[in-house]
Amino acid sequence: MPMIPYGRQDISQADIDAVVEVMRSDFLTQGPTVPAFEKAVATYCGTQHAVAVNSATSALHIACLALGVGKGDIVWTTPITFVASANCALYCGAVVDFVDIDPSTYNLSVECLAEKLAIAEKRGSLPKVLIPVHLCGQSCDMESIHALSQQYGFKIIEDASHAIGGRYKGEPVGNCRYSDITVFSFHPVKIITTGEGGMALTNDPELASRMQRYRSHGITSTPDEMVARPDNEIWNYQQITLGYNYRMTDIHAALGISQMQRIDEFVSKRHAIAERYNELLAGLPLTTPWQHPYGYSGWHLYVIRLKLDEIRKTHKDVYESLRKQGIGVNLHYIPVYRQPFYEKMGFKVGYCAEAEQYFQEVVSIPVYPGLTIELQGQVVEAIRKALEI
Numbered sequence: 001m002p003m004i005p006y007g008r009q010d011i012s013q014a015d016i017d018a019v020v021e022v023m024r025s026d027f028l029t030q031g032p033t034v035p036a037f038e039k040a041v042a043t044y045c046g047t048q049h050a051v052a053v054n055s056a057t058s059a060l061h062i063a064c065l066a067l068g069v070g071k072g073d074i075v076w077t078t079p080i081t082f083v084a085s086a087n088c089a090l091y092c093g094a095v096v097d098f099v100d101i102d103p104s105t106y107n108l109s110v111e112c113l114a115e116k117l118a119i120a121e122k123r124g125s126l127p128k129v130l131i132p133v134h135l136c137g138q139s140c141d142m143e144s145i146h147a148l149s150q151q152y153g154f155k156i157i158e159d160a161s162h163a164i165g166g167r168y169k170g171e172p173v174g175n176c177r178y179s180d181i182t183v184f185s186f187h188p189v190k191i192i193t194t195g196e197g198g199m200a201l202t203n204d205p206e207l208a209s210r211m212q213r214y215r216s217h218g219i220t221s222t223p224d225e226m227v228a229r230p231d232n233e234i235w236n237y238q239q240i241t242l243g244y245n246y247r248m249t250d251i252h253a254a255l256g257i258s259q260m261q262r263i264d265e266f267v268s269k270r271h272a273i274a275e276r277y278n279e280l281l282a283g284l285p286l287t288t289p290w291q292h293p294y295g296y297s298g299w300h301l302y303v304i305r306l307k308l309d310e311i312r313k314t315h316k317d318v319y320e321s322l323r324k325q326g327i328g329v330n331l332h333y334i335p336v337y338r339q340p341f342y343e344k345m346g347f348k349v350g351y352c353a354e355a356e357q358y359f360q361e362v363v364s365i366p367v368y369p370g371l372t373i374e375l376q377g378q379v380v381e382a383i384r385k386a387l388e389i
């Protein structure tokens with residue numbers, strides 16, 4: 001029997017047809033489909049500008065560059081995230097630091113952030129950019145984080161890789177009301193997919209045009225942005241900064257546009273699955289995910305937290321038992337600074353106590369639109385068995 005994965009894509013015939021149509025068209029890349037996808041996402045989120053790229057990792061990189069992150073700068077994020085949320089700062093030559101998590105939402109703790117900022121201000125080591133991550137699809141408390149950014153003068157990049165289709169205080173995640181830039185991922189386990197892909201959204205036209213340049217070699221073909229050259233020479237484009245090739249193809253964008261048609265359906269299916277888990281898992285020695293009333297999650301992940309003092313099994317026993325029973329559970333996440341690469345930079349075990357406690361107790365169980373009631377039943381049975389209940 002194949003493993004039930006923790007996440008997977010949902011591809012329809014319409015998705016396939018949309019991709020095939022582009023493959024038969026004049027442009028496989030740099031055609032009209034990428035801007036159309038950008039427009040679809042920007043319109044959905046209520047944001048002015050969107051820059052599609054080949055991954056969220058690339059989007060985080062160009063977002064940092066556009067905000068001027070460089071050598072000598074400091075970037076803060078949460079330790080409970082994928083490594084890409086921190087690596088983007090290192091690409092720019094900046095230093096990364098971590099703010100511990102909230103014990104109920106598992107997002108970056110606003111209280112810890114406020115304390116850490118007060119200390120950093122005294123030491124003259126305030127961050128240039130903060131990257132809050134909407135873990136599992138649940139938005140961080142952006143209004144409070146934004147208020148701190150005004151007080152201390154840092155910029156905000158929301159890593160919303162888990163959260164497209166979610167809402168915060170009644171508005172779509174990604175509208176950048178409380179941030180400078182928001183980043184989405186379109187990896188197949190995320191809410192919508194383009195295979196690989198990502199996008200950076202902003203309401204600031206200057207940040208948008210910088211990100212467009214970083215996406216494509218640092219080149220511009222807008223006359224206003226070009227340096228003056230002799231009139232008799234042909235300058236139809238200029239490289240004005242050092243950029244990359246982070247472009248999304250029109251083939252990928254076609255899949256993205258088609259997936260956007262079903263985004264609300266995907267998210268409501270994820271909600272139905274989460275609600276069913278909440279019922280089926282009630283009474284077991286574990287904590288189901290707590291939801292802050294201000295939000296509507298994208299439900300990218302459903303994370304259970306084991307009450308290890310109430311069971312005779314270890315975290316590892318439960319994880320391995322579930323894998324053996326064909327449940328493709330995962331762990332989101334190992335605290336980033338515990339990675340060997342980060343430990344080499346000097347981070348020590350115990351740096352963020354809440355994050356480490358979380359890491360030792362959590363398991364992500366399957367959640368994706370195609371997860372049937374029957375498969376969900378199998379997952380819950382396997383959990384009971386793993387806990388020996």
Ligand SMILES: *Cc1c(COP(=O)(O)O)cnc(C)c1O
Nearest residue numbers: 055056057082084161185186187
């Ligand atoms: C998936 C993910 C990324 C990276 O996304 P890619 O599109 O695979 O580059 C970054 N941050 C978080 C929180 C993620 O979950």
